[in-house]
Amino acid sequence: MKWFDYSAPSSLSEALKLLRENSQALLLAGGTDLLVQMRAGRKQTDLVIDIKNIAELNQLVLDASGLRLGAAVPCYRIYNHRDIARGYPALSDVASLIGGTQIQGRASIGGNLCNAAPSADAVPLLIALGAICRIAGPSGERTVPVEEFCTAPGKTVLKQGELLVSLHLPPPKPHSGAAYLRFIPRNEMDIAVAGAGVSVELNNGNFQSVRIALGAVAPTPLYAKQAGDSLAGKPVNDACIQTAAELAKAAASPITDMRGTAEYRRHLCAVLTARALKQAIQRAQEAK
Amino acid sequence: MSSQFQVVGTRPVRHDGADKVTGRALYGADIQLAGLIHGFVLRSPHAHARIKRIDTSKAEAFPGVKAVITAADFPVTPDRIVDLGEGDTPLSYVRGNMLASGKVLYKGHAVAAVAATNVHIAEEAASLIEVEYEPLPCVLTAPDAMKDGAPILHDDLRMKELGEATDKPGNVAEHFRHVKGAVEDGFQLADKIIEREFSTATVHQGYIEPHNATALWNNDGRVLVWCSTQGSFVVRDVTACVLDLPVSQVKVTPMEIGGGFGGKIPVYLEPVAALLSKKSGRPVKIVMPRQAVLEATGPTPGSSIKVKIGATKDGRFTAAQATLAYEAGAYPGSMVGPGAMCVFAAYDIDHITIDGYDVCVNKPSTAAYRAPGASNAAFATESVVDELAETLGIDPIELRLRNAAKEGTRRADGPKYRKIGCVEVLEAMKNHPHYKAPLEGPNRGRGVAVGFWFNVGLPSSVNIAVNADGTVNLVEGSTDIGGTRTSIAMQAAEVLGLPAESVLPSVVDTDSIGFTAVTGGSRTTFATGWAAHDAAQDVVRQIKERAAALWETTADKVKHSRGVYSCNGKSATFAELAAKLGETGGPVVGRAAINPRGVGGSFSGVITDVEVDPDTGKTTILRFTSFQDAGRAIHPSYVEGQMQGGSVQGIGWALNEEYYMSADGVMQNSSLLDYRMPTSLDLPMIDTHIVEVPNPAHPFGVRGVGEANIVPPPAAIANAIYRAAGVRMRRLPMNPPAVMEAVWRKP
């Protein structure tokens, strides 16, 4: 690894100024992706900007408008937060799934998203939950739905000089539940072969609305809109769940690599979607 | 057995325990020396290429760089055949694997090395070395490498066939055959014959500590080395040979070792660090990055195996035939030899033919890995035996018992067994609560398998010096990879009649002890333990002389029992006599230097229960019991630890570990994230059952226990998966996609 300068600004404006002045600068939240990539020589820079000292990026606020999750908030703060465990249990699940204890002490959901890996575990769930990205840049702020944030492996909609400030999740609706499941050959420390994040809203034994998103089966985390929409108004039963699972499978366009064949991954999309739907339904039924 | 021994069979705290658990133990990477600089090895991006030109000038000019070397820096000596403990090899192959000359033979092959004031500078300077390659087509599996027209790794290689040199070029270094009886006649006697083909992926030992070496080419011409190795004398001899020095000019200090399993026998870095030190005049430390450990140190061979066994209706094996082709990697010397010796080692069969092929491919040169070659072979044999048991309607353990090897059984490769514990292991399995427990629930199955591994003798030296406080210092040359310091000290303690804690063992450098062979072949507790026994007897003999001097009698009149010396009503403890050494003639040092025979191989077995997720193909190990004949368990906890360790590695091999290669020979999963060894969350508690059929040749009955335990797991798991999911898996690893695909294609 080559030497680099390190700067840890304490305000958003300072960080944006550094980014503007230094087109090659790289942002560091937890660094659990970035440092690995730099050590492997896949990324090089003269300046690393640490964003962990910026208040907006470390906020974790839960109120009537939903959840505001600063982009740099580490996973452990999420799963240790009682109200998140109650309101967004699937988000707690994901935060405790990424890496292991040491990684969770540093790794952020914002970093998981900005790294733009097709297999990023938090992203399918964020899509399912309808999260919105708040982005700051030289020309002010803008918002982008999470499903539009990643554009290719390692690529996002962020333009030169922009950074992700926070993620906004709408407040949980009554009779709703969400879940994320991934398949890994081991039981920890592994990259998803496939993943499925779902959220469901129920109404008198029927699905009101459903969002389904998939991980690791396309160049970016994938919003399987048709699969979720197919359930709206349908009764909660195995046949409907299976139909949605098959639609999710059809939406996937995986590759064959060391983690699994395309055929196997497509198959997992259906398995995981159905299993995640069942878990989300159970959560919705238990929710007030 | 309870009163036979006082120390042997007990479980004292290990002598190196405090240092290990408090982080004080010193490993190779901890070495700090005045003026130390850091080395980095430049490695080939190609799996097979001709090196047309290397220009190191930019690297040499880079600020902070102190030395740059290539293969051209080796001393110029004519090529010759050398035996450095692992059989005859051309010196050019030994050097060639340390720094390539002419061609690179695998991705990650070392090409040049840089030493600089820090490792980052060395790494950056290495990237400035210009290597012009002419890429060549590569070949990655034994069956492909054996085809006519396959890319050839070594233009000078000629096949050795059935013991004779031939002029056949190609990638097959050797084809050998073992014959017992007349196999075709044997198959005539069979009512049922099953023949199947198997393949296993290349897997790595997966030790956590990367290879490392620090070397100082001193001004007096001596080369001092600190490193992580299973054999300090191997490192000494290889380094001296490669650098064309007399062995006495190299001193190797083995540091603590963070795992080896066979993979820390080959020498990669030490001569390179020495050459960098010679050129720079500074001590040089090299620590391998993890990626290099996976890409460029010896994994165990991938293999293709065909096994055919015939049996009568009542379950008597009449004949067996096997063909084993193992990937040697870049240089000849796969573990097909031991694989062929083990393939039917558990069975008493009259008619056997075994063919072995040692095949070069464009992957790293393979090395030993815990019972090298035997797990591959047992995967094949034990799967076929399981299928026979099913077809014949005989319980799988019962079928094995009907054919089990015993004292007097001759293996196809020649040797006749002395007393062995194959039947006893099988009986223990049959009678174990695990085998009798019902296995309920869908998608679950139970599998069994057995395995065999040798035990080697080889030289060992031990010195024991008596301290005035009644303790002794035991000095040995076997690097301790599995708790052997304690199991060796315990054997001395038993002879001396002292508690284990009163024997203080040290593993020392090659200047400070007589030649001691590698820690491998499950030999250390057996052979160095035997040397400790003999050295302790030498101490007892001398202490008797001292007592005799005090009591004005002769040594033959002095009796020794459990640390108490007596004669004619007088008696004194070891400690009392040790306190008086000054007045009875000075220090007492016992010594032994031996090359023991009488090794006793070890049999092992596994019973395992698995559950296969029918939707994902993922196998969960529900229960796992490992059985092994230890001969005599000197320290039962360490025997159990070996059995558990071998089981875990076998489970990893069975389920997920593999070198996943691209078509152009690049390992795609060269990190511990993607090279999936099992984590603690992937494993149940591994239960152990030690069988003790003492080896009559050893003073305490020891058989080597380090290795046989890794032999049965893949086969046992395959047999369990069959009962859980209805598919016979004949390819390792049996990872979720592989099992799922087999389920889909189930007729």
Ligand SMILES: Cc1cc2nc3c(=O)[nH]c(=O)nc-3n(C[C@H](O)[C@H](O)[C@H](O)COP(=O)(O)OP(=O)(O)OC[C@H]3O[C@@H](n4cnc5c(N)ncnc54)[C@H](O)[C@@H]3O)c2cc1C
């Ligand atoms: C041992 C280990 C295990 C892991 N296990 C998992 C796992 O199970 N599942 C999983 O999904 N991932 C896993 N990861 C990957 C990684 O930990 C996660 O992706 C993590 O969420 C990244 O967060 P971070 O804060 O560390 O990101 P960083 O490494 O700091 O950043 C990641 C990328 O995003 C950019 N970035 C960060 N913050 C911003 C911002 N606010 N605006 C713009 N760009 C930004 C950085 O420049 C960088 O390119 C693992 C990593 C390791 C080392």
